[in-house]
Amino acid sequence: TLCPVSLQNDSWGKQYSYALFKAMSHMLCIGYGQQAPVGMSDVWLTMLSMIVGATCYAMFIGHATALIQSLDSSRRQYQEKYKQVEQYMSFHKLPADMRQRIHDYYEHRYQGKMFDEESILGELSEPLREEIINFNCRNLVANMPLFANADPNFVTSMLTKLKFEVFQPGDYIIREGTIGKKMYFIQHGVVSVLTKGNKETKLADGSYFGEICLLTRGRRTASVRADTYCRLYSLSVDNFNEVLEEYPMMRRAFETVALDRLDRIGEYRGGSLLPYPLPWQPLSRLGAQF
Template identity: 45%
Template structure:
């Protein structure tokens, strides 16, 4: 019940179906208001044009994790990245722990390299996040080939930094 209270906040409707009932332009506008500040903080997307950002926004999926939930484990497939809307997430690697919070993102290196996760991510508090799957990102990049190389170079730099 805690999950449903957190997930829906007293609203008993499915955001995905609701968003699919409105026009594409209205859906883009809603998602821009809700998520665009999250995307603008990500170096992978920061300097990209509005068309690319809108394509990403349309592929985001809202998810909720309860306190203590494992978001993903080290050595799991890197099949999506996450943008934290609210909450705190622990990123753990080799006994070192780093805390992320609202506005932060994680999981992009495994996503782009189709590799295994190098870290474990766990929700420290109730977390509301948006996820972007590898399949969705690669569909988008197919339509924006000029962006693909820039994003891959940024991901490599970030992977070295982390």
Template identity: 30%
Template structure:
């Protein structure tokens, strides 16, 4: 798949250093390339397609995509339609000439575009290498031969020879079919443009490619149903045998183009799908050979589609298959351990929340990454946490990055006790997602904390309360990040503004918990004392 880049978009630097290459994804960086006077084409430099990241090349590749699709529609029609019918089609000859001019314009522009070497992933901007790369490819030969303007050529042949020259005209009509080679480029451009525009639905892209390929293949064979009989019975035949052509037998050549094309499309579709067509039958040798070829291509196309769909589905669902395999092992493990049903449900809920029905070894993947990427991943994972937690708003970017590195993710299921009142305080928590309930030591519910809240800081900053003064219980599946006391002291104690805020919030919460605890105890005492007074006398 080729990726092009205009030599003019690099600016004066590219002009002053013509023998240079640009790394993919870093258009502004020029890497010096050793100059060679006799540049030969490497075998792995035969790909063409868009260079992502540059708008000009994207526009050019959209242009190429439209030109190639249009040429695969118009040029084979110009070659396959009988001459008598082409005369009845208004402006079709002009449209064919315009299509040829657009194709030649695309060929010329290709010589001014860079390309990316697939193996080294670098972009070549040297004009000589660009020319050699394109000229030495099969696409250049097919583009040139299929872009020869047929109407003017046929006119000059008849002027030179004084009469139609069947062999020459037939060869040029046959060369027009080489434009279908560009179907490979169309698929390549669709994939590359989907990556550039960041289309996430790969299934829709694959469906679009399948639809375009199917339409173009059926369209090509439909026109071959018209071209092959003409070549055999008219242009390459010793004696004119046009009466044996199937569309002449059914007098379809005297109808409109759409009637002839529809019948030819019906015949081609029936052969591709292996459906017997009782409406249009032909007993000529070329029709039998074309039917066999169409049948084989149709079977290969159907089988290839099935295989590609199966492989794509398996690749897209491989993580889900691994997940359910792990779940099956988990079920067997819990059955052998004879765990109670409620515990089994809690374990399954944990797996479902942690892996989201797709299993992969996240720890191993993370450990293989360099430290810089690890930091970027940590910051990205905690992006919503940093945005929601007001405490981080008072930290510098470096301090925030340092705190994020020391956070430890944990998952708590509903009714899990995160903090128990009276236990020593050695860490604090930040809520990424979920809801927790705050209870006093006596069991009085005070409030709920949700996304972006933090708790557990009281025992870390207040010397008068080294033990937990409240119990924190998860109401739903809650994803939190834990910060240990030593890391808290190392990261946040150096920021007086943050510490003053944390201490102020801790004092307010601690006083509120004490007040709620005192009120709750008083209410219990009055309830119990009042209940004792209401007891009947036993005397």
């Protein structure tokens, strides 16, 4: 009589299905039908059923949420990181246009995902790590005379020193007259090389610039401005010299390339004299400077 649906003459499958529906309604706290519990035993059993059901339901939701988050942990890390950035911008009351530039930088730098690449590579075996680095960066240095005929082991060691950087349109990557500390390889993007004579040269994917700082200690002879969002890899002078110390046979080859390069761009006079010492040359080996 308590059942609004007549199941007495139905199959056991229908009876079981309806009983399961009623039990799940109790446990998931959806309801317990038209008839309220009768008697204290029914009340306590109903409350116990609802508590157990609510607990199971909460555990199910929690596990489902954790599973969904684990499917894209890198995006979640990015979102958590950017929340800190937003709090930082709010704390310092940065203007709206600056906040937008910071937002755009993070979007292009991380593309919605954040990885601890240094930690990941550090956990791999050395052969596997070198294979990955060569796959990612070998094409960047393939067109550079400094590395074209170099020892493959030397090039691999050099590639491990590359640092990934992102620049926004209008950013000056290099300014004329400043001391050169890095050279850059363009993975993606377009830059303009600006010289004193207002001459402008465009460089795009696969090109490189600023390599003279690896060969001399002079100042930049041109400015370089990003025309689009640029994804670059940089090689610092210190890291270059550090690797060069491990491969002493490469010094003479690089000295020859340096002299030829400086000769072609008119950065020295007298055929064999540099205006400043090569990073690995002692001063006693150089002639008069100007």
